[in-house]
Amino acid sequence: MNDLDYRHxxxxxxxxxxxxxxxxxxxxxxxxxxxxxxxxxxxxxxxASKKLQKLGDVPATVKVISKEKIIQNGYLTLExxxxxxxxxxxxxxxxFNSYIFQRGIPNQNNLTLVLIDGIxxxxxxxxxxxxxxxxxxxxxxxxxxxxxxxxxxYGTNAISGIINIITKNPKDYPxxxxxxxxxxxxxxxxxxxxxxxxEEDNFGFGISGMFxxxxxxDLGGKEGDNNWTENMENFEDDLAVDAKIxxxxxxxxxxxxxxxxxxxxxxxxxxxxxxxxxxxWNINFLTGFLKHDYSIDERLKLTSNIxxxxxxxxxxxxxxxTTTSQAGYYxxxxxxxxxxxxxxxxxxQLSFIGGLEYESETLATGFSQTYSSSATTxxxxxxxxxxxxxxxxxxxxxxxxxxxxxxNLFAGFRFDNSSVYDQVFTPRAGLVYxxxxxxxxxxxASAFRAPKPWDYNSGLGNLNxxxxxxxxxxxxxxxxxxxxxYAEISFYKNSLHEKLSQVNTNNGWYWDNVGETNVDGVELFxxxxxxxxxxxxxxxxxxxxxxxxxxxxxxxxxxxxxxVRYNFTDQFSIGFRxxxxxxxxxxxxxxxxxxxxxxxxxxSHLNFAFINVAxxxxxxxxxxxxxxxxxxxxxxxxxxxxxxxRMVLFKIEYxxxxxxx
Amino acid sequence: MLRLRYFVPVLILFFLGYVSEIKSQEGNTExxxxxxxxxxxxxFLHWPENADRDTFKIGVLGDAxxxxxLKIITHExxxxxxxxxxxxxxxxTPLKSYNIIFLSQKSTMDIKNVLQKIxxxxxxxxxxxxxxxxxxxGINLIKQDGKIKFEINLSSLRENGIESNTQFINLAxxxxx
Numbered sequence: 038m039n040d041l042d043y044r045h046x047x048x049x050x051x052x053x054x055x056x057x058x059x060x061x062x063x064x065x066x067x068x069x070x071x072x073x074x075x076x077x078x079x080x081x082x083x084x085a086s087k088k089l090q091k092l093g094d095v096p097a098t099v100k101v102i103s104k105e106k107i108i109q110n111g112y113l114t115l116e117x118x119x120x121x122x123x124x125x126x127x128x129x130x131x132x133f134n135s136y137i138f139q140r141g142i143p144n145q146n147n148l149t150l151v152l153i154d155g156i157x158x159x160x161x162x163x164x165x166x167x168x169x170x171x172x173x174x175x176x177x178x179x180x181x182x183x184x185x186x187x188x189x190x191y192g193t194n195a196i197s198g199i200i201n202i203i204t205k206n207p208k209d210y211p212x213x214x215x216x217x218x219x220x221x222x223x224x225x226x227x228x229x230x231x232x233x234x235x236e237e238d239n240f241g242f243g244i245s246g247m248f249x250x251x252x253x254x255d256l257g258g259k260e261g262d263n264n265w266t267e268n269m270e271n272f273e274d275d276l277a278v279d280a281k282i283x284x285x286x287x288x289x290x291x292x293x294x295x296x297x298x299x300x301x302x303x304x305x306x307x308x309x310x311x312x313x314x315x316x317x318w319n320i321n322f323l324t325g326f327l328k329h330d331y332s333i334d335e336r337l338k339l340t341s342n343i344x345x346x347x348x349x350x351x352x353x354x355x356x357x358x359t360t361t362s363q364a365g366y367y368x369x370x371x372x373x374x375x376x377x378x379x380x381x382x383x384x385x386q387l388s389f390i391g392g393l394e395y396e397s398e399t400l401a402t403g404f405s406q407t408y409s410s411s412a413t414t415x416x417x418x419x420x421x422x423x424x425x426x427x428x429x430x431x432x433x434x435x436x437x438x439x440x441x442x443x444x445n446l447f448a449g450f451r452f453d454n455s456s457v458y459d460q461v462f463t464p465r466a467g468l469v470y471x472x473x474x475x476x477x478x479x480x481x482a483s484a485f486r487a488p489k490p491w492d493y494n495s496g497l498g499n500l501n502x503x504x505x506x507x508x509x510x511x512x513x514x515x516x517x518x519x520x521x522x523y524a525e526i527s528f529y530k531n532s533l534h535e536k537l538s539q540v541n542t543n544n545g546w547y548w549d550n551v552g553e554t555n556v557d558g559v560e561l562f563x564x565x566x567x568x569x570x571x572x573x574x575x576x577x578x579x580x581x582x583x584x585x586x587x588x589x590x591x592x593x594x595x596x597x598x599x600x601v602r603y604n605f606t607d608q609f610s611i612g613f614r615x616x617x618x619x620x621x622x623x624x625x626x627x628x629x630x631x632x633x634x635x636x637x638x639x640x641s642h643l644n645f646a647f648i649n650v651a652x653x654x655x656x657x658x659x660x661x662x663x664x665x666x667x668x669x670x671x672x673x674x675x676x677x678x679x680x681x682x683r684m685v686l687f688k689i690e691y692x693x694x695x696x697x698x
Numbered sequence: 699m700l701r702l703r704y705f706v707p708v709l710i711l712f713f714l715g716y717v718s719e720i721k722s723q724e725g726n727t728e729x730x731x732x733x734x735x736x737x738x739x740x741x742f743l744h745w746p747e748n749a750d751r752d753t754f755k756i757g758v759l760g761d762a763x764x765x766x767x768l769k770i771i772t773h774e775x776x777x778x779x780x781x782x783x784x785x786x787x788x789x790x791t792p793l794k795s796y797n798i799i800f801l802s803q804k805s806t807m808d809i810k811n812v813l814q815k816i817x818x819x820x821x822x823x824x825x826x827x828x829x830x831x832x833x834x835x836g837i838n839l840i841k842q843d844g845k846i847k848f849e850i851n852l853s854s855l856r857e858n859g860i861e862s863n864t865q866f867i868n869l870a871x872x873x874x875x
Binding site (some may be wrong): 065066067070072074075077078079112241332 | 734739741742774775778823845846865868
């Protein structure tokens with residue numbers, strides 16, 4: 038955004054910084070109401086907010102996105118959810134995937150671990166999660182975002198951090214509700230949920246379904262840098278179903294996601310043989326778990342969890358269409374695992390958490406592909422691809438020692454023994470200070486990402502790949518000014534070794550462990566909430582370089598977000614949020630600009646909510662309020678990606694039995 | 699274009715200004731935690747049929763903050779599938795018509811008088827003072843290591859006809875019988 042007038046930005050900041058009021062009880066109570074009785078008994082009352090305080094005790098920087106924020110801001114995709122947080126940048130190709138870079142390292146979505154109710158949703162074959170709209174966000178209780186390496190507890194892929202999506206519990210949200218949303222680019226988002234809980238029988242269940250469809254943006258012709266024709270096709274259809282059953286100490290959970298998205302934006306159609314319609318990337322995710330929580334006594338708890346995951350690129354996928362053919366893809370993968378977690382609070386000073394985990398997975402070694410002989414003929418159904426069976430045995434242990442008032446020492450490790458990548462030992466340690474107002478954390482953590490079949494076999498293939506390894510140091514300070522006013526700053530130094538890079542040769546390309554990426558970063562955050570007004574702001578500085586000190590492309594040094602919500606009455610509120618992303622170097626030369634730069638962007642979003650009107654809630658969202666023209670970087674033939682124009686959406690929600698939407 | 703030399707100082711000033719400007723406020727989270735606990739307790743307890751009324755009534759003696767927090771909670775939540783009514787009481791108020799009486803440590807009323815007023819009635823007395831559990835409050839809130847824990851007096855619950863389950867009893871720090 039070259040024409041950004043920074044004076045406006047400063048005015049916003051001044052307005053933001055001067056707004057203070059007295060906090061009502063209601064927000065704090067709503068947070069407490071979400072806790073179980075046993076959790077409530079562990080809430081320390083010396084500080085104000087359960088959320089802020091609990092996060093202050095964790096040996097990592099953690100942000101929580103509440104269900105209220107998700108609904109109020111009208112987030113439709115996982116990228117949307119993360120867009121107002123510090124430390125995130127994006128490469129949204131406005132197609133079958135969106136790439137999310139946490140703390141300054143570009144990647145194929147395989148450096149951050151995404152979990153739904155603790156079960157990974159990263160695709161099994163590549164280790165990369167899918168950004169996009171297939172997440173049933175209406176059924177989300179909260180999303181916890183952990184910054185920094187976490188392999189010491191979670192194993193592979195938890196290099197830059199973790200995103201844990203926690204779905205609603207039937208016990209806490211009994212009732213039925215439904216919503217429908219319609220808006221620009223033929224976007225439809227429909228949801229329905231029903232949850233029931235019987236206190237006497239200690240039994241309950243919940244089911245929630247979602248359908249979304251959207252054409253995302255106007256990318257035809259000039260609007261899309263002339264990469265595609267005016268009649269290009271670019272759709273995404275998503276279906277999701279979540280189910281949960283509670284009985285006594287057992288929880289059964291099921292998540293199904295079906296994503297069908299055009300692959301048009303992967304390629305340029307103008308001047309090439311590729312056509313910009315007819316492709317469809319069809320992928321299904323299915324996860325299920327059965328968990329048993331057993332309290333041996335107040336201090337000793339055992340959790341048993343058996344889980345399974347299926348992530349399959351379906352055999353009706355059309356990867357691309359050219360003037361002479363259609364390409365069919367098929368790639369099935371599944372995994373089954375079992376985990377035992379023991380949590381032992383020996384006394385008020387010393388506690389342990391330890392776990393044993395075993396996983397067995399069957400993965401395709403690559404895509405099974407077929408081709409038709411014309412642009413209008415579907416390819417034959419691809420045959421079963423060659424598969425490999427892998428196993429993983431892991432154990433981990435973490436201790437927490439309160440050695441002096443307000444000081445906690447954390448130390449832990451995880452040991453993984455894989456049939457593919459052998460043994461990996463991952464330690465971490467931290468010192469955490471927390472008093473009523475001030476918190477400080479000194480953290481060291483390491484992490485790894487094991488190569489997956491997609492890495493070993495893509496392009497020319499390379500079977501000698503090693504795990505990527507991360508080491509990280511972090512120091513953070515937080516300060517609670519009052520029960521709902523909070524500020525924090527984090528400094529971190531991350532180093533990714535044995536980094537997987539694409540190596541190009543005359544015969545083709547392959548992945549190899551080449552060099553390092555080093556990131557020095559600072560993140561600032563502050564928030565305040567009162568009866569009427571809620572405000573937040575954050576700023577991120579990232580200095581990301583390779584080991585030869587060249588700047589890492591696709592990472593801006595500066596990014597910032599701030600927002601405000603004002604409740605005019607109990608029923609009517611307005612939200613205004615803003616995202617700034619600084620200049621980024623593009624991996625490839627951009628013909629339309631004559632350089633390798635993607636300019637900075639300042640994008641604003643406005644939303645209105647009119648709630649509790651005879652059981653109905655009405656919401657209006659205006660995304661990209663000022664219709665700013667802005668782009669994301671690209672490592673594909675389209676040399677940069679135009680982002681959506683102004684998008685107006687209208688939503689109606691109906692709560693049949695409950696106000697807990 | 700937003701230049702670094704403006705952007706970073708402004709942000710730092712903003713955060714410093716923000717930090718210094720907001721006045722520290724006295725927290726009432728303790729009242730919130732106690733009020734939410736009172737609400738959560740009702741999910742584990744059963745009152746006899748003769749306590750069945752159109753509304754679930756909670757009387758609070760000596761703590762306006764707890765009463766205020768309970769009002770916020772019950773504004774949106776039913777208790778035992780009924781709307782709840784929260785009232786701040788004075789020592790002369792009859793107590794038999796309530797499902798729960800919350801007796802704060804700030805109250806001038808003696809626990810013996812309260813117990814006398816609810817004797818044999820389907821009324822749960824929740825105390826909020828060290829020693830109230832032993833003296834006969836069915837449930838008593840106590841502070842330990844900066845956290846709120848609770849005691850259960852099983853014989854008092856029985857005398858008032860209130861049933862609890864094992865899951866709930868296991869969460870209590872102290873049991874009296």
